[in-house]
Structures are given as C-alpha cells and as structure tokens.
Amino acid sequence: MARVTGLIKRHPALRWVAPTAAVAVAAAVAVATTAAARADDHPVLPAVTAEQLLTDTMSTTTQSLSGTAKVTANLGLPQIPGISGAVSGTGVVPGGAASLAAGSSSASPALTGLTTLLTGSHTLRVWADGPQRSRVAIITDGGESDVIRNGTDLWLWQSAGKQALHATLPATSAADKAKQLTPAEQQQLQKVLGQLPSTPQQAAQQLLAAAGTSTDVSVGATTRVAGHPAYQLVATPKDKGTLVSRIVVAIDSTTYVPLKTDVYSTQLSAPAVSVGFTDVSFTAPSADTFTFTPPAGTTVQQWTAPTGTPEKPSGTTGTKPDVAVTGTGWATVVVAHLPAGSPVAGLSEGTANGKGAGALGMLPAVSGSWGSGHALTGTLFSAIVTTDGRVAIGAVPVETLESALAHAGTGQ
C-alpha cells in the first residue's frame, strides 16, 4: 500500500488509472449483462420427444405464477393515429418530464391501453392463481392498464383518465352448462365427450396428428428464459406459401409452463411477435392482488354479458354469408364481402366516412384483374380491402391474396 502511495506521489498522472478503470468496469458490466441476456445459452436437459413435451405441458399442475413479461410486436402495421398514440414518448426535459407531469393533451379514448400492445415493445406484469384468478398490467410511461379477473368479475382499468370497465362473466363450469341442456343435447354432448381426449397424452397425440398434415412439430435446442432452463417446441409450416416461418414455444423444464413464444416471419430475422417472461416465479400471489376496487373519481362502465343463446342476425340482406375460402393449412385465404354500411364499404365512392376509411386511404393502392383496393402488407399476415367491398385476409403475401380474389371473383 505504501509502495502504491509512493508511486502515485512520484507519478501523479497514475491516479488517472483509477477513474479510467472505473469507466472500463462500468462499461464491461453493462455490456456483459446485456450480452448474457442475449447469449445462446443451451443448458443440458434430458432429451424429450415433442409428444412427451406436449403431454407434460398439458398436464402441468403449476397454475400460480407472478412475473414480468416483455411483448414485442413487429407486425408491419402502419402507424395509425389512436393505436400508438397512448404510448407517450420517454421522459424528456423540459418537454418529457413535463409531458409525464401534464400528460398528453388529447383525451384518450376508453381503454386504448390494450391496443398499444399491437406495435412496439411493452412490459407486462403478470399474476395468476389458478384459471379463475389473474391480473395483467401493461406498463406505459407514467401510466398503466390492468386486466383483472377474479372468478366471475372482470375489471379493465386504465390509469389515463381514470377509466374502468366492469363485466360479470357467466359461470363456465361444464356441469352448469350440462344442466341447461335438453336430454337429446346431453346425449350429443356425451358422444362428443367420448371422442375428446381423456388424458393429456391423448390430447398431445391428437394435436400432433392434426398438425402433422400441415406442420412439422419438433423439439429444438434447449434455452434459458428468465433464468429457467427450458425446452423449445418448434412448429414449422410445411407449406412454403405462408408468411409464418416458424413458431417457437419455450417450455420450463421443471414446471412445464410455457415461458416464451416467438412467431417468426419469413420477412424478418427477428421474431415478428415475441411474448416471454423476463422474470417469473411459480409461487401463489397474495389474494389481494386480484381484488379491485375502483379508486375515487373513476369513471366505471358496466358491461353485462348477453344471456341465452345468441340470436341469429335477422336483418341481414344476404341469405348466406359471402365467405369464400381458398388454399389450405397455413396458406388459407379468406375472402369475404363486407356488410353494407360498414365504415370501409363505401370506399369506392371515395366517401371517407369514419376513421377506418381514412386509415385505409393511407395504405398503398393495389389493382389487378380482380379489381382494385388497398393492401396491408404485414409481416405475419396481409389483407386487401377492395373498392367493391370485399376483403381478403390470410397469413400469405399480398400476391397470393390477389390471385385468391381473382379466383373468388370468377367463382361467383
């Protein structure tokens, strides 16, 4: 120590080694933690088959968890005002911190918080205790949107403007449902139930068999999600005509709870949609996590679920729904006629009635032998709205939609 002090006294410039080293250490720690989170970590786990993995996932007994999840969506959707508007920019001063203090001047429409998930990257806090009780909070800068379910109570809360929506869900136990059925219906139900898989393993087998014609399901390399070693189940569409490249589900190796889902597009190297825990524990959250009492000054809307069997729409002009399906499996394209009077139906006349038409007008125009319209080119799905009121949608490129439209047009 004395020698170091002496050395520093003789060469004062040597003191600068200390702050320089501190900068280096701080930078190294920051870079290393980021890299560690991103690194391909393949923990060694006992080998499993896809069927075993599916079976274990379906029979998991872990139903309680609390954690933080990150949702990233890059669907290639255009920036539509109102969808991304609720996400305020990061704090800036004087502008930013002031914006946090003052909020955005535009009044937010009710519960826009949920739709913010469609674009960009968001943080969720998740709590669950069994299938009946859950809470999901979407964290935004200086705000929050919560979805809280406690038995038959469902609450939606949005801190912006202090808005809440309360719904009472119908009790959904199978026994309750069965009591309301006629004897004939009950017989039918028994028959269907007989065909349903009675064990998770049977369910896994049926699922794999059903997927087998269109999808390759395999077990990928092991990974680590939120510190938990996990298996990865990879579903790859056999049809190369689809925009979906593959779907990867990371499944915790001890509890068999799915921890992360990545949907890859053929258009991007990074996942188009990624939902995964960054931090998770499988302990039961305290009961008061799921109780919600709107704070004083909250605007509460009540929503009641329609009771009884839904009535068939009586006033529709068409006798049968104008829906044509072309293609199979992942490359399925649905072509439908929009009902008259819908906001986009009057597009051909150029009447921009409502927000939908305005937003549609911003999409690039396309035309072909099938007519003309506007196309939405997403990373996982595309859609075309034609000027004659048809809409084509599918997990395929726009070109496939155009040929489907042409095909559907000749078919009529």
Added chain:
Amino acid sequence: MPAAEPVGLPATAISAPDEAASDLQGAALAAPAPAAVAQPAVAAWLRLLRSEMRLMLSRRRNQAGLGVLAAIPIVMAIAVKIADPSNQHQGESFLASIVGNGFFVALAALVVEIGLFLPLAIAMLSGDAVAGEAQIGTLRGLLVVPVPRTRLLATKYVALVLGSFLGVLVVAVAGLVAGGALFGLHPVATLSGTTLALPVALWRLLLVVLYVTAFLAALSALGLFVSTLTEQPLGATVAVALISTTMWILDSIPQLGWLHPWLLVDKQVALADMLRDPIYWPTMRLGLLTDLAYVVVFLLAAWARFADKDVSG
C-alpha cells in the same frame, strides 16, 4: 424540520463565506495527527462536515435557491386551483390528479423540477465546492492545514449529497403543504388502480425523494469533478447545468436509442413506478446502478484531478 432550517438561520454578513471558511480551517487545525485513534478522527471529520454544511446553508444565494425550489410546487398548486375546472384535461398524469388530491402536487413538482431546477441547484453548489473556494482563495488556506486532500474532497461530496437531499425534501414538503392547503390530502390512487392509505403513500413519497436524491448525488459527483477543473465557479456551474440539460435533450431523441442507457437522466422519470402497486423496481434498479456508476467514475476522476491540482490564491 430540516426544510425550515436555512430560513431559521441568523442572517449572516456578506462576508459569510470567508468567516465560515476560516471556521473550516479551525476545524481542520483541530484535527489530530493521522496516528491518533479512530474516535477523535471521526469527530474531527464530523466537525469538518458540519462547518462545510454551515458554509453551504449560510450563503444567501443558496437560501434563495431553496426558496425558488419551494416556490414551484406552490405556484403549481395555485395555478391548478384557479384554473377553469372545465379546462382540466384528463391526461395520464400527476398534474391531472392534483384536483382530487393535494398529495400529487409534491409528485408533479418533483417531476417538473427534476429536469432543470434541481440540477441547476446542484450545479450551483458544486461550482462553489472547489472552484468557488479556489477563486476566493480560501481553498489554499484549507490545503495548508493537515487535512488530507482526499478527506477534504470526500467531506465536500458528502455535503453536496446532504444538500441534494435537503433540496428534494423542500420540494416534496412544500408540495404537500401547498397541495394539502388547497386540495386536502386524501388516500392516494396508484397507477395500478389500487388505493393507498395516506401514511403508506407518504412512505412512497419518501422513497421517491430518496430516488431523486440518488440522481442528484450522481450529478453532484460529476459537478465536483468539473469544479476541480477550474477556478471559475460560474464556469463550473454553467458547465454542469449544460451537461445535465444536454443529457435530457439527448434522451428525448428516439434516434439515439443506443445512447440512452448510458445517460444519467434516462431512468429518472421512472420515479412514477413508485406509484404502482406493488412497486415496479426493475427500471429504478437500473437507474440506481447508473447513478452508482457515475458516482464512482466521477469521484475517482475528481480525486485524481484534485490531488495534484495547483492551487493558487
């Protein structure tokens, strides 16, 4: 109540800095030789700190600065009170919540002042710390007495941190008093839609105060370093204020997203996370780590610079 302390001090003469500085020298002279036992060394250090604090609090402009910090929440509360109620926008903000609960005056004031007023206060204090004393010549006097330069620097830093805490506390207390008087203090609705009893909410507010203090402590380390670079206190003050403001501006440019995690100010508005239920720590944890990194780097840099600084005077 610490908030009232500077006001309660007897008004000192214009020559207060010199008097207080000589007091500091006296304290330093009283310090025992390094060979002495730990107990008197601690006592001597506390004396040094106390005289440094007295020097800081007795300066007229520092007292005026505290007054300005306290005025902001009062002005905000009055402005909201006299504003047309039909004009109250329903933003996702603390400001919008003030009407229903005076508690939010304190939070809104902290969020507003964290951008300019509080960093400016730190810039002023840290400009005085080394450069100011170097300019008026008292630093030279301090250095001839047997107080190691490192200990002197550490004392000045601790005084800056205490000053930061005092400044933030004054804002929060003034906000509570003004808000309480005009709107009343009620149980606090969190961003998560739960309601906190007032004592719990006040505890959360104290955590917010400490979080902001940690930010200012990091800025103080930077300020102390800048202060060792010059003998012009005004130059140091302007430099620190410019650095702070520049960081806030850079942090607002989305195209510089790669730079944001390295900026001291990036995680500071996360203080809103204290108002979630339960408290959401990850962003604030990163913010505190950033604060810590700035403190370590700039204190070491200040030490490296100050130890072989030529002090004229």
